[in-house]
Amino acid sequence: MIRYRQEHPVERRDTMQFTYQFRLYPTREQEEKMNRTLLLLQRLYNAAKEQREIAYKQFGKSVFYSHQQSELPELKEEFPEYKDIHSQVLQDCLQRVDDAFQRFFRGVAGYPHFKSKDRYLSFTYTQPGAVKKTFAKEGYVYLSKIGFMKINIHRPFDQKNVTQINIKRNADQWVANITVKEEYPDISSSIEKAVGIKVAKAHRKVAQKRNDFLHDQSFRIVRDHDLIAAEQLKIRTGNGRRSKKPPPLSISVGGGSIHRGGIFMLFKLGQIFVTSGVRNAIPEEDISRGLVRFVKGNWGIVCKEDWKMNDEAVCNGGRILGAYLSSNHIKFWIITEGDRSATTILLPDEY
Template identity: 25%
Template sequence: MTKRAYKYRFYPTPEQEMLLARSFGCTRFVYNNTLRFRTDAFYKDGQAVSHSEAEKRLVSLKSEFPFLTDVSSVILQQTLRDQQEAFKNFWAGRAKYPKFKKKHSKQSIRLTKAAFIVRHGQLFIAKSKEPLNIRWSREIPSEPSSITISKDRAGRYFVSMLCEFEAKPMPISNKTVGIDLGLTDLFITSDGKKSGNPRHTRRYEQKLAHLQRQLAKKQKGSNNRAKAKLKVARLHAKIADCRMDATHKASRKLINDNQVVCVESLNVKGMIKNSKLAKHIADANWGEFVRQLKYKAEWADRTVAEIDRFFPSSKRCSCCGFVNESLPLFIREWDCPECKTHHDRDINAAKNIRTTGLVGLACGATGTGIAA
């Protein structure tokens, strides 16, 4: 058994909307207040505040600020736990120092079983007598252990339920594939298939620029500015949804059709620092695409083999192994001087990725040219 999040959209009543607004505000206040206290204690006094100390301090915060009692105490406790996890990731070098939460960014609260109940296919949360009006797109496999309620910048409400489910392995397939990630085509397979690139950002680029110009002209604090800001947020959400939908469909098809998928382990964070390609790389969604391949492969009992990023997949001839030392990025096709084979740059790279990935898996190699 493993845990999986099931996300649904819901539409709160006016009373629930007010309750959630208070919950988001109290959560943000406790998080920021505790973060400031921890930061001052560390940088001024050189002392680290433990999680137990932060929880004890929550009692005095409720006495000092009575509005914190208007929401469930579970929400505030989970906020401190989330902050403690953020500090753990910071000290382990996995993340940057925790940041203060902003009022106009994405808002979220997390509830455990003590603050919600699922009864007759309906979800009730603490401090609310009416169930949430959820659009159930699919059934949940088990009773959730925790839920996360969020509101994005476009004003949409979502609930994510963490449930236990049993992953069912897919039938064994005889097919293996190597894929080369790109910008003209999001990925190219060793079979010679090219996915194309829908370029979701470019598709709405002119409309987005128009809305952003309209937003810049509005007076700060006015109702018209709030309306214009919401329009920009909704368009950004639409672009993100289109991109995520395409990524899910592509990764699912690759996992369904192939027993082994070989891919390069690219340094996306480093590549995105290139100012000329940053927007296109971000729109390609490479990091999320590889992440989805990994967890979907694990659920389906498939294998994803990652090739070392410094492997010369484009420069090596997939037929004879000759390495072309000079191959600028603008050259999309080339002829091997050894075996005279004509290569498409991307398809040749995908073939090399597949070969190297399979050899690494067969030899059980990790870290020397392949990370499986």
């Protein structure tokens, strides 16, 4: 797990949000519950979206998150199956609907679409600290309404400062994306360079062991999806000679890291996806320049409000959106998910 330091000469934040991803090993019964939870949340998402549309088209009224959240107790009475889902998870589902509409109203995203079963793949506990037994059993994580689940915690983190737990279905596996508030690292440049070299070597060793797996995954994704996953994308610029310009950006997607000259960037990109529209319309060097600006906190041509939201998302967690103009005058977006599991490069009309 690589932590990214913000290169900012003026402002310094005392704490930052880091997301750690761990493999889950649910029992058959637990996996059935989680699949059932995703199905019910997908239906709730679509129902909440439809409610907003009907209220506006037929009655000229706007429905907000607070109104829909207050109706959850009635929903549980009418549909008892929703009692098997924790209230935090249900509230997060409604918050996703609200976020989608707010993005549309600000003009930074298209109109929200209904979610299919294949598009709703995760659910989130937004206040895991409220449950004392979340990490009470070693080697397990407690998920309300599901129970203690085996988890492979392969790196340490501060369990007392966990701010949210996102559970995601990844093909035939399940992972937990655990977000933790940690102190801002204070490391000298010499130590950073040494750490950068050690981390690069470690990722190279892991990547060599994963080559066969990555090739199989790439083939499956290209075959089954519209998006192309760049599992080991390397974007380079320049002629290789020494100059005063910054060295080229190097991305190691397999390990979820990004570094340039031993200096860490603001946040992790996770898996990088490039849509076919971008591949056909945007020059590769423009994608490279956009990624460099994006990971350094230059959000491009977004409005002031979204610029501020991006800055807050870097510190507190949340989706990050950058908008850029290519050399052939085509606008493209770069979006990193709130759990830092994936980054998508796409055209606005592909959203």
